[in-house]
Amino acid sequence: xxxxxxxxxxxxxxxxxxxxxxxxxxxxxxxxxxxxxxxxxxxxxxxxxxxxxxxxxxxxxxxxxxxxxxxxxxxxxxxxxxxxxxxxxxxxxxxxxxxxxxxxxxxxxxxxxxxxxxxxxxxxxxxxxxxxxxxxxxxxxxxxxxxxxxxxxxxxxxxxxxxxxxxxxxxxxxxxxxxxxxxxxxxxxxxxxxxxx
Amino acid sequence: xxxxxxxxxxxxxxxxxxxxxxxxxxxxxxxxxxxxxxxxxxxxxxxxxxxxxxxxxxxxxxxxxxxxxxxxxxxxxxxxxxxxxxxxxxxxxxxxxxxxxxxxxxxxxxxxxxxxxxxxxxxxxxxxxxxxxxxxxxxxxxxxxxxxxxxxxxxxxxxxxxxxxxxxxxxxxxxxxxxxxxxxxxxxxxxxxxxxx
Numbered sequence: 001x002x003x004x005x006x007x008x009x010x011x012x013x014x015x016x017x018x019x020x021x022x023x024x025x026x027x028x029x030x031x032x033x034x035x036x037x038x039x040x041x042x043x044x045x046x047x048x049x050x051x052x053x054x055x056x057x058x059x060x061x062x063x064x065x066x067x068x069x070x071x072x073x074x075x076x077x078x079x080x081x082x083x084x085x086x087x088x089x090x091x092x093x094x095x096x097x098x099x100x101x102x103x104x105x106x107x108x109x110x111x112x113x114x115x116x117x118x119x120x121x122x123x124x125x126x127x128x129x130x131x132x133x134x135x136x137x138x139x140x141x142x143x144x145x146x147x148x149x150x151x152x153x154x155x156x157x158x159x160x161x162x163x164x165x166x167x168x169x170x171x172x173x174x175x176x177x178x179x180x181x182x183x184x185x186x187x188x189x190x191x192x193x194x195x196x197x
Numbered sequence: 198x199x200x201x202x203x204x205x206x207x208x209x210x211x212x213x214x215x216x217x218x219x220x221x222x223x224x225x226x227x228x229x230x231x232x233x234x235x236x237x238x239x240x241x242x243x244x245x246x247x248x249x250x251x252x253x254x255x256x257x258x259x260x261x262x263x264x265x266x267x268x269x270x271x272x273x274x275x276x277x278x279x280x281x282x283x284x285x286x287x288x289x290x291x292x293x294x295x296x297x298x299x300x301x302x303x304x305x306x307x308x309x310x311x312x313x314x315x316x317x318x319x320x321x322x323x324x325x326x327x328x329x330x331x332x333x334x335x336x337x338x339x340x341x342x343x344x345x346x347x348x349x350x351x352x353x354x355x356x357x358x359x360x361x362x363x364x365x366x367x368x369x370x371x372x373x374x375x376x377x378x379x380x381x382x383x384x385x386x387x388x389x390x391x392x393x394x
Binding site: 002003004005006008009011012013015016017018022023025026027028029030031032033034036038039040041042043044045046047048049050052053062063064065068069070086087088091094107 | 198199200201202203205206208209210212213214215220222223224225226227228229230231233235236237238239240241242243244245246247249250259260261262265283284285288304377378
């Protein structure tokens with residue numbers, strides 16, 4: 001009942017994460033009734049991003065220039081390396097404003113059940129990077145779930161003998177939250193990981 | 198901190214309805230890490246939809262061919278005309294499966310406060326269409342909110358003297374809502390339970 005190009009656009013939009021049939025339809029019809037530049041600009045941005053963006057040869061974040069602005073910056077502490085699963089984590093940590101070192105983007109997490117081993121990720125070059133940069137501390141900032149913890153543990157073992165201290169981001173009750181709503185796993189972890197106040 | 202083409206893509210995605218900063222960032226990074234065809238196909242679908250889609254010269258729905266498949270179909274009841282605000286409403290009613298007549302898409306609703314009068318919408322040609330088709334019943338299926346009700350009332354008055362019965366969908370659909378979010382059962386009930394307006 002819908003014209004083929006509209007159906008096609010809905011099908012392509014549905015492939016985006018978190019976009020179902022209704023959202024895709026609403027987006028498609030919004031695009032159709034919006035000024036033509038809107039669709040053109042979005043199409044152009046999509047094409048450009050695929051043409052111009054490359055992974056940084058050092059930290060593997062997606063960037064226009066390699067090495068990226070963070071790796072090339074003289075103002076960053078090159079002896080502090082934060083290991084994250086993906087670029088969304090990197091952006092979140094940058095936005096928190098509490099970190100001034102370099103990053104290393106794994107491009108995922110270890111998941112043997114799905115066939116994701118160390119060589120599928122940006123893990124093999126971590127050790128060389130830590131040595132070449134003379135890193136004094138590696139912060140493991142993989143996500144606080146089963147796969148993220150396993151990935152952190154794997155990298156901790158990998159870095160034994162490099163001389164770098166290996167730390168893990170604190171896991172506990174979120175700031176601004178309420179103990180009442182924290183799950184028992186998080187609360188248990190918050191008790192176990194308590195520190196001097 | 199993010200590369201310019203990525204920022205640009207995020208900015209364009211944010212213009213979509215219901216997409217905020219976090220969702221746009223997540224979508225952009227998903228697109229970046231997905232296979233390249235994903236972005237190409239979406240860009241192509243966006244371009245194609247703007248190039249190939251035209252409004253049907255009869256019912257004004259967006260279509261590849263004018264007249265559209267519904268207006269051209271010999272299986273539709275041409276004496277029954279359903280007036281909707283936009284294509285999302287048309288799709289919702291089609292999906293309910295309770296309607297087999299023709300449609301008339303207004304392209305919006307009357308809203309004098311925003312300067313939207315009858316001539317800004319596909320209202321002037323309704324009367325001729327009703328006469329030329331020999332319509333026996335016009336179903337007003339504008340949204341059940343203030344503007345939609347006012348638009349329905351305006352069209353009811355416009356059609357006085359044409360001989361067509363004017364009905365309004367039963368407000369089984371919750372007042373203040375939007376057709377887009379109604380489930381098909383409610384929409385079907387609204388079509389079946391229509392009454393004199």
